[in-house]
Amino acid sequence: MTKNLEERIKKHNEGTGAKYTSSHRPVTLIHNERYNNASDAKKREQEVKQWSKSKKEQLILKHSQP
Numbered sequence: 001m002t003k004n005l006e007e008r009i010k011k012h013n014e015g016t017g018a019k020y021t022s023s024h025r026p027v028t029l030i031h032n033e034r035y036n037n038a039s040d041a042k043k044r045e046q047e048v049k050q051w052s053k054s055k056k057e058q059l060i061l062k063h064s065q066p
Contacts, residue, residue: 001041
């Protein structure tokens with residue numbers, strides 16, 4: 001979750017973001033969602049993090065199709 005998506009991606013690509021992304025660069029944004037408050041955004045983030053890899057891939061495919 002972030003208030004400034006562009007800055008967050010920049011930090012990840014500079015190696016100053018999360019531990020995982022510092023060793024998996026470059027980071028490319030594939031999917032994002034907007035929420036009106038931090039509480040809802042954090043809940044959604046935790047929900048998606050608990051999904052299987054295949055379920056996350058389905059979400060990406062669903063939102064990337066025209």
